[in-house]
Structure formats: C-alpha cells, structure tokens
Amino acid sequence: MSRPASYQGVALVCPVSVGYAKQSEKGAAYFIGRSLGEMIQRAGIAKDDVDGLAISSFSLGPDSVISLCQHFDISPRYLEQLPFGGASGVIAMRRAARAVQMGDADIVACIGGDTNQAGSFADLIADFSTFTRDASYPYGAGGPNAAFALITQHYMEQYGASREDFGRIALAQRYNANHYPGALLGHKTLSMEDYLNARPIAGPVHMFDCVMPCAGGEGLLMMSIERAQTLGLPYVTILAADELHYAHRDDPVQYRAGWTEYAADLYEQANLGPGDIDMLQTYDDYPVISMLQMEDLGFCKKGEAKEFVRKTALTFDGHSFGDKTESCLPHNTSGGQLSVGQAGSAAGFLGLVESVRQLIGQAGSNQIANARHAMVSGYGMINYDRGLCSAATILAKGEA
Amino acid sequence: MSTSSSQSLPPRKRTALGEQLQAFAEKGELHLQQCAACNLWSYPPREVCGHCLADELSWQPCPGEGQVLSRVDLHNSFEAYFSEQLPWPLLSVKLDVGPVLYVHGDGQSGQRVNVKLQLDAASAPVFRAE
Numbered sequence: 092m093s094r095p096a097s098y099q100g101v102a103l104v105c106p107v108s109v110g111y112a113k114q115s116e117k118g119a120a121y122f123i124g125r126s127l128g129e130m131i132q133r134a135g136i137a138k139d140d141v142d143g144l145a146i147s148s149f150s151l152g153p154d155s156v157i158s159l160c161q162h163f164d165i166s167p168r169y170l171e172q173l174p175f176g177g178a179s180g181v182i183a184m185r186r187a188a189r190a191v192q193m194g195d196a197d198i199v200a201c202i203g204g205d206t207n208q209a210g211s212f213a214d215l216i217a218d219f220s221t222f223t224r225d226a227s228y229p230y231g232a233g234g235p236n237a238a239f240a241l242i243t244q245h246y247m248e249q250y251g252a253s254r255e256d257f258g259r260i261a262l263a264q265r266y267n268a269n270h271y272p273g274a275l276l277g278h279k280t281l282s283m284e285d286y287l288n289a290r291p292i293a294g295p296v297h298m299f300d301c302v303m304p305c306a307g308g309e310g311l312l313m314m315s316i317e318r319a320q321t322l323g324l325p326y327v328t329i330l331a332a333d334e335l336h337y338a339h340r341d342d343p344v345q346y347r348a349g350w351t352e353y354a355a356d357l358y359e360q361a362n363l364g365p366g367d368i369d370m371l372q373t374y375d376d377y378p379v380i381s382m383l384q385m386e387d388l389g390f391c392k393k394g395e396a397k398e399f400v401r402k403t404a405l406t407f408d409g410h411s412f413g414d415k416t417e418s419c420l421p422h423n424t425s426g427g428q429l430s431v432g433q434a435g436s437a438a439g440f441l442g443l444v445e446s447v448r449q450l451i452g453q454a455g456s457n458q459i460a461n462a463r464h465a466m467v468s469g470y471g472m473i474n475y476d477r478g479l480c481s482a483a484t485i486l487a488k489g490e491a
Numbered sequence: 492m493s494t495s496s497s498q499s500l501p502p503r504k505r506t507a508l509g510e511q512l513q514a515f516a517e518k519g520e521l522h523l524q525q526c527a528a529c530n531l532w533s534y535p536p537r538e539v540c541g542h543c544l545a546d547e548l549s550w551q552p553c554p555g556e557g558q559v560l561s562r563v564d565l566h567n568s569f570e571a572y573f574s575e576q577l578p579w580p581l582l583s584v585k586l587d588v589g590p591v592l593y594v595h596g597d598g599q600s601g602q603r604v605n606v607k608l609q610l611d612a613a614s615a616p617v618f619r620a621e
C-alpha cells in the first residue's frame with residue numbers, strides 16, 4: 092500500500108479556542124464565526140485573505156459550510172465539511188494541507204464549532220445514525236456511554252486494567268486543566284477518591300469517565316511556511332499524518348483501531364520514535380479509548396497501557412500524584428475533553444489546537460518546557476458498537 | 492427486571508428497514524437479513540448486503556445461538572422508560588452466524604445464550620437473550 096506524500100511546506104498557525112460554555116442559546120455559526128474572527132485578527136490578515144474553509148459541526152444544520160459563506164460574507168475557493176467527530180481535526184488538517192500544497196487555496200481556516208442548547212445532546216444521540224436508531228437506542232443504549240461501557244468492560248476483563256488505572260488518566264488531565272483557564276472544569280480539583288466514588292453511569296463507566304457536552308469553537312489557520320514567515324507568525328509543521336476508518340472490522344468488540352496500521356509509518360516518515368514525542372494528545376471520550384491510542388500508537392504494547400499509566404507521569408509538568416513514575420509524557424495537556432468539556436465537533440480539534448499552542452510556546456501556565464514534537468490522535472463516530480474513525484499526526488515546532 | 496408502573500414506553504422509532512422486524516417479532520420468530528448471493532447475515536438492518544453489496548438481502552429465519560461478548564448495567568438513561576427501572580442490564584451478543592447484537596436480558600461475558608425476537612412494552616421489535 093502506498094503511503095501519504097510529504098506534508099512539507101505547510102504551516103499551522105494561530106490556534107484559537109473560543110466561547111466555551113456549558114450551554115448556549117447561540118447557534119453553531121457563532122462559535123465558528125468567532126473562531127474565524129479571532130484567527131484573522133491574530134494573523135493580521137483581512138477576512139478575504141482566507142480563501143478556504145474546512146468546517147466540522149454537529150449542530151450547524153440545516154446550514155452547511157456553504158451557508159457560512161453568506162453568513163460570514165466571504166468568497167472562498169475551497170470548501171470542506173468533515174462530519175467525523177473526534178477525528179475531524181486531524182482529517183481537516185490533512186485535507187487543508189493538500190489544498191495549500193496544490194494551490195487550491197492559500198489560507199485555509201480549519202474550525203470545529205458547536206453549540207449546546209438545552210436538550211440538543213439528547214436529540215443528537217436519539218437519532219445519531221440509522222444503526223443506532225434500530226440497534227442501540229431501543230435497548231437503553233442511548234448515546235456513547237453504553238457502547239463505551241461495553242468496550243471498557245471487555246477491555247478490563249481482557250487485559251486486567253482497573254478503574255484506578257483509568258482514574259490516573261482522568262486525574263492527570265484534571266491537573267492539566269487546573270492550569271488551563273479555558274477548561275470548564277478547570278476550577279475543580281479531582282482526587283482518586285472523588286474519581287472512584289463518582290456516580291455510576293454504565294457498567295464500569297462512572298461520572299468522571301464521561302465528558303461534559305458543552306458549546307465552543309476550536310480553530311487554526313493553514314498556509315505555506317513562506318506566508319507564515321512573511322506574516323511573522325510562529326508556526327508548526329506536519330512531519331507525518333494518516334487516517335484509517337473502520338479497521339479491524341471483524342473484531343467482535345473494539346480493543347484497537349486503525350492506528351495500528353500506520354503508526355510505524357508515521358514514526359518512520361517523521362524520523363522519530365515514541366520516545367521523541369514531547370506530548371501526546373489523544374481523543375479521550377473515555378479513558379479506555381486513550382489507552383487504546385497509547386497502545387496502538389506504540390507508546391506501550393497492547394494491553395499494557397495500565398502499566399504505562401502507572402509508571403508515566405501524564406501531567407504537563409511531571410507531577411505524579413504519589414505514583415513512582417519512571418518517565419513523563421504530557422498527555423491531553425489542556426485537560427482534554429474530560430476536563431475542558433466536549434464542544435461537539437470542536438472536541439475533535441482540541442488536541443490539535445492545543446498542540447500548536449504548546450509548540451509555538453503560547454500555552455500559558457500549562458506550557459510544557461522545550462516541546463518540539465507532538466503526537467495528536469483522533470477517533471470518533473460511534474455508529475453502533477464502536478468508533479469508526481481513526482487519524483493521527485506527528486507535528487513539529489517550526490524553524491524560526 | 493421490574494415492570495414500569497408509569498406511562499413511559501421504550502423508544503418506538505425505527506428506520507423503515509428496522510420496522511420490517513415488526514411482523515416477525517409479533518410471531519416471535521427470530522429473523523435477520525441474509526444475502527442470497529453470499530449467504531452471509533447482516534445486522535443492523537442494511538439496504539444492501541454488508542459483505543458483497545448485492546441487492547439480494549431478505550429476512551430469513553435465523554438461529555439464535557450466540558455468546559455474550561460484554562455485559563453492563565446501565566445506571567443512567569435519557570429515556571424515562573429505562574431511567575425509571577435502573578439499573579438496566581445490556582448485553583452485546585455475537586451470534587454464531589456472525590452479527591453482533593445489542594440485546595435485553597441477563598448474562599455474563601462468555602456465556603452461551605439464545606437470542607429471541609420479541610415485542611417490547613411499546614410493542615416494538617427487540618432482541619432478548621435467554
């Protein structure tokens with residue numbers, strides 16, 4: 092099988108996270124539009140300099156990315172809409188990078204934005220897909236909690252991971268969120284006792300394993316490195332990226348995803364190994380899914396994420412909660428969805444935007460020291476019994 | 492599992508294909524879509540064969556033997572019918588003929604079960620493991 096050509100020459104700039112709120116009466120276009128507005132202001136460019144839009148949103152309907160052109164009064168020559176949930180950020184980045192390389196667009200705004208109105212999450216999960224309507228919702232398995240409870244239960248029985256192991260991920264992310272002002276749960280601390288005693292939701296999944304649906308926007312601009320340098324913008328480059336969907340489809344229960352099929356190629360193309368990665372941003376819709384990514388992306392072997400999270404500090408600054416850790420891998424450094432909140436499709440951009448912020452040194456009080464390389468992973472779309480999408484990228488701090 | 496005392500009913504909404512299970516559920520006969528071209532079974536309901544893409548799917552009587560893959564108790568639900576009766580057990584079962592089904596019923600992972608097609612409290616078609 093061939094593998095993706097180089098992403099050389101492309102820059103990621105101006106990461107923004109805007110408008111986070113537990114609920115909002117505003118529409119999705121607000122969060123997308125304000126993300127765009129903030130990005131062009133930060134870039135020092137005019138609105139019409141943006142000639143490409145790559146958008147992800149669950150709550151934009153009946154509008155789509157083309158409707159936004161009139162809404163925002165812009166005339167782009169490149170449009171993408173990416174209904175890929177938790178993988179939409181990395182996928183948008185891959186598409187936009189090709190557009191910039193090939194001249195289909197000079198500056199692409201990649202944005203995930205969603206509102207969260209009263210009852211809208213319940214409506215979304217009641218009719219998420221034809222498969223969920225027929226085969227999961229009638230069984231009380233509304234929304235992802237039940238599907239992931241079945242996956243988590245199976246994983247625990249198969250590999251011996253405990254709730255404490257999942258808790259280590261949640262605690263480290265809350266600690267990171269305590270240092271990231273944008274996190275909706277960042278003002279609260281989380282102890283292992285809090286985690287273990289939380290309200291049960293489904294099987295082994297308890298309250299602090301679940302994300303809080305919210306409203307918000309995440310975005311960044313993509314352009315040539317030359318353009319970023321001309322504009323004086325600190326930037327990030329793409330060393331490797333790939334995606335694979337509904338892989339391992341004969342696995343009766345999901346315990347891995349498409350990452351296994353391209354992780355080694357990503358490292359080879361980037362000329363790096365897992366030990367060279369300064370931060371890992373996984374899609375943490377539930378801690379077990381972060382464990383699958385740690386395993387499938389080569390940070391540990393299959394089934395050994397439990398040992399990995401026991402001996403690795405996952406916080407941005409190496410804080411380890413009393414575990415005897417041997418090394419540090421900052422993970423979901425802004426708190427991830429578990430502590431920032433899940434702003435619909437924007438959550439699929441969370442790790443990408445945070446990584447760019449970290450690599451250009453604009454992260455604030457959760458800044459990782461001397462970070463040069465980030466791995467960002469996407470996962471998403473629970474069509475029935477498993478997440479279908481997988482995507483991942485290795486990013487590097489741009490040369491000054 | 493107790494009977495709900497309120498007026499709440501399980502979700503009735505299905506796709507047009509899902510509705511086709513209604514007649515079989517009324518007779519209590521487990522049927523799934525089988526492809527005449529490749530003989531393989533498809534579930535959840537599909538428009539074309541999930542294996543060979545042929546336009547030869549039809550509802551056929553299906554053996555219900557299978558194995559529980561995973562079992563959890565739901566402690567939370569957006570639907571009143573379930574939230575009034577928590578905890579509600581949920582199983583995923585792999586039928587010996589192939590498909591993976593979410594089903595009502597009780598059981599533990601690894602356990603052999605027999606899956607039936609029945610009507611639920613809303614008179615809608617659901618699978619149940621026995």
Ligand SMILES: [Zn+2]
Nearest residue numbers: 526529540543
């Ligand atoms: Zn067939």
